[in-house]
Amino acid sequence: MNSNKMRVGVIGVGTLGKHHARLYKNINDAQLIGVYDINPETAKKVASELNTKAFQSLEDIADNCEGFSIAVPATDHYKIAFFLLNKKKHLLIEKPIASNLQQAGEIVKIARENGLIIEIGHTERYNPVTDFIDGKINDVRFIEAKRMSPYPPARHGKEPRGTEVGVVLDMMIHDLELILHIVKSKVERVEASGISVLSSSEDMANARITFKNGCVANIIASRVSEKSIRTMHIYQPAKFISLDYANKTCTVFSKDNSSIQKEEIPIVDHNALQKELTTFVSNALSTIQTGKTAESKVSGKIGLEALRLAVKITEEINKHNKKYGINDKVYSPNNIF
Structure with missing residues (x-):
């Protein structure tokens, strides 16, 4: 040894x-x-x-x-x-x-x-695409994130992988952690909706998060998609950054006088x-x-904050469904403090 x-x-x-x-x-x-x-x-x-x-x-x-x-x-x-x-x-x-x-x-x-x-x-924090944005963005005004995948295959004697919780804790939480890392501001307001399709909890969800610094993030997560998508668009004054976490690509669009300049950022790949x-x-x-x-x-503290935001989103989905008489089940973590 x-x-x-x-x-x-x-x-x-x-x-x-x-x-x-x-x-x-x-x-x-x-x-x-x-x-x-x-x-x-x-x-x-x-x-x-x-x-x-x-x-x-x-x-x-x-x-x-x-x-x-x-x-x-x-x-x-x-x-x-x-x-x-x-x-x-x-x-x-x-x-x-x-x-x-x-x-x-x-x-x-x-x-x-x-x-x-x-x-x-x-793991997306270790994605080579994230290496580019760390320290290279400022004054972010709006973020749009989309994370979608096909429904996980059946397993003998078990639930399909990840479906012991809803799509918010299963998939959206990746983007929530990334967005908290990027924005670095407290959350002011959360609006959310979601529905169950194939599992016993929400399989699709949309959240709109307003931060105290004025930034807004719109996030879509689905585990009932035909294909896999993991993208994020980051908007700030005179600049738009398009990230593809699955294909490991990054494109920056910048305003130059009256024209828009497009730059493909070389990404050094790694596992x-x-x-x-x-x-x-x-x-x-x-x-x-x-x-x-x-x-x-x-x-652990960072993971806890991502979970805290995810739990808030599930609460808002439940409120939305109750308000409109939607009976879909949403994963609701117990013992929340």
């Missing part, structure tokens, strides 16, 4: 978790110790493919690792994070941080009190999830070696 590497494990090795496990093996400072899944056969299959160990229990894998990726359904984030944080483990938790605010707040509190790293899996995992390992190792908690790019 290499003491210069962080011993990592992955909890939940379904669609996304198996990629976490695979990519950890490519990180120089990480040593993948093993995986755990509630389905032992899934764990064994992934462990065999990656030449690692399939642990039989959460307790067993916890005793052998210093840090973990948690890639289980959102409704299970809290119980696993609570268990591992109390064992002094560093965590990368897939978004959302938890399925309600009380649980999210407790996760942040325990990590802070114990000097532990928690990184929340808002966003790989970069996210590498950053998590680096921060956790630094914390272990120095005793000083490193600063996460998407910390």
Whole structure:
């Protein structure tokens, strides 16, 4: 066992978790110790493919690792994070941080009190497109974001992936976190609507957010689309920036006297999830070696604020539906403070 590497494990090795496990093996400072899944056969299959160990229990894998990726359904984030944080483990938790605010707040509190790293899996912050806009935008007046995908495939004995929560917590929350990062202003007002189509909660949602600095963001999310779309348009005086997170392209339109100049920005591509995992390992190792908690790019506090806004949007959808006599179900996190 290499003491210069962080011993990592992955909890939940379904669609996304198996990629976490695979990519950890490519990180120089990480040593993948093993995986755990509630389905032992899934764990064994992934462990065999990656030449690692399939642990039989959460307790067993916890005793052998210093840090973990948690890639289980959102409704299970809290119980696993609570268990591992109390064992002094560093965590990368897939978004959302938890399925309600009380649980999210407790996760942040325990990590802070114990000097532990928690990184929340808002992977778009590591998308190479985001590298361009960081530090290069100012006085943003309006943002339009669209995130759409086909409905997730059926799974034997389980809900389709992500549908344990509504589309706001499943998909829109990516854009909410990005927009909070870009605008850097408090929210003044939220208007929202949404409907269920195929699942037991909202599958389509639209939100209009007005910030205290006057910026307005309009966001559409759908998991019942014919094709996948992940775009964002950012408007500021004399400039319009068009971002495509899926195709990793960025175009800037600028006013030049009486004409409009179009500039295609060269994007240096990289694997966003790989970069996210590498950053998590680096921060956790630094914390272990120095005793000083490193600063996460998407910390638990940031994940909590994104969830807080997402919860507000679900509340507004429920108000809208009640006002107009719409009986569609909307995912409503409990224990909100």
